[in-house]
Amino acid sequence: MQFTAAVLRGPDTPFTIEDVTLADEPGPGEVLVRIAGGGLCRTDLAVRRSDGRSPLPAVLGHEGSGVVERSGGGTDLAAGDHVVLSFDSCGSCPHCRGAAPAYCESFAALNLFGGRESAPRLTDTAGAALAPRWFGQSSFAAYALVEARNAVRVDRSLPLELLGPLGCGFLTGAGAVLHTFAAGPGDTLVVLGVGAVGLAAVMAAGAAGITTVAVDRHPQRLALAERFGALPLPLPADAAGGGGLSERIRRLTDGGARYALDTTASPALINDTLRALRPTGTLGLVARLHTPLALEPGTLDRGRSLRHICEGDAVPALLIPRLLRLWQAGRFPFDQLIRTYPLADINRAERDCDEGRVVKPVLIPAAPRG
Ligand SMILES: [Zn+2]
Ligand SMILES: [Zn+2]
Incomplete structure (x- = not known):
């Protein structure tokens, strides 16, 4: 499938809005998510200063939220579920088994270097491969193929497009x-x-x-x-x-x-x-x-x-619902920190964030074509 994404091609270039192609369907333990919104986090912007350690060009974004389109099985998430996406973890190392997935022994490999993927799955219009998946999601895009393990189901009555930052910045x-x-x-x-x-x-x-x-x-x-x-x-x-x-x-x-x-x-x-x-x-x-x-x-x-x-020592599936309950009770008004931008305005959002005009930009992809 083809969809729009914000691509970072080099450390000194602005994001470019491009059509990208995802060849794969979700496999076992994966879901395809139509992205409703994605927060811009300092860790996305730090890629510019990572001296080549983070591979580029890449689709970044690791505070996504959206609607499950298709499941690859092996998960209880189903089409139509609303989800908040968080960081990836292996699920089997001693820290994951000990309910400390933020200290997963494969954290860097999985989140920064797309460690689960044997080959890059997104290509640009010239057919060139983009970097492997970022934080198990790469959500500065209209769609993301994500690990179900990263996705926390939330109630459909909540303002889905604003919830992504609960997966990283606010969680932290x-x-x-x-x-x-x-x-x-x-x-x-x-x-x-x-x-x-x-x-x-x-x-x-x-x-x-x-x-x-x-x-x-x-x-x-x-x-x-x-x-x-x-x-x-x-x-x-x-x-x-x-x-x-x-x-x-x-x-x-x-x-x-x-x-x-x-x-x-x-x-x-x-x-x-x-x-x-x-x-x-x-x-x-x-x-x-x-x-x-x-x-x-x-x-x-x-x-x-x-x-x-x-990541705030958090188990996302526990802390995100807890923060949402606090929000509903008026005691964690995170929405007041957010300003939304069309995904196409990601460079303006980055500037506004750098210059202190906004605390947490959230990027909203355009509705998918056809
Ligand atoms: Zn682990
Ligand atoms: Zn982050």
Whole structure:
């Protein structure tokens, strides 16, 4: 079948809207999904800076949602089911068996390098192969052939086109708070950087009765975090470090925070925030570091810990329905972070995201022809 997709051909080129061909029908354990919407996530854009590690040209997109068109069997998903797509995992390694699929031993192979596919399945109009499937989905397209294992069925009454970011960005922020930290009423949390992941953490913390301090340089983002219940802590726009950040956090958290979530990968902010944690406090990292992270003496004293958090430690089939129940109760208003764009406007969406005009762009493919 032929359909429209946004193709990234090189690290320095814009996305191009092209016709692509999918030769295969869904095999066992796969479903063909007509995409209703797809969130643009930092990990898609990071492919531009991956120095050739991620193969191009590729159809990216890993926060898709849509309607099952056909099933290849071996799954209880059926045509007409509404699904949210998340990350891929093997299902059989010790981490998958231990309900920690985000730490699947094949995570990178499956999600970044299309590890399940013996041959690329999408070709362009010249017949040239595109990179293997991205995050088990490649959802910046009108259709995606996905692993049923990645697809979480959701109620048909929900606004399907907005739900894709629950599969990665919102899952990451909310999962860090609700799963990794398992924080609850009376706990204190610092969120460094309130983009899509940070704001999802702020919302989840609000839903769980946690006092949250939001740290950012951008006044509009801080205003959003404040609207969702966080105490805003503005950073000076020009300072390399946090300008006395530790002390300001301690003041706002009655002596120190129990948890911190970093989305900035800034070593200066991470060091300052570690110092503002209470004994045995934890700082979770979700962003990829671009520079070495040197910890200053004393930052990990008193039992403090620093850990990486992948995909919010989530089992998507459990956390996505939980977040949807919170949304329905008005306690996780993720839709307020979303602006929709036609898929054809993906480059404008990327610019708006980079320049801080939108928190979470969601791309809507045009209705299929004929
Ligand atoms: Zn696994
Ligand atoms: Zn993502």
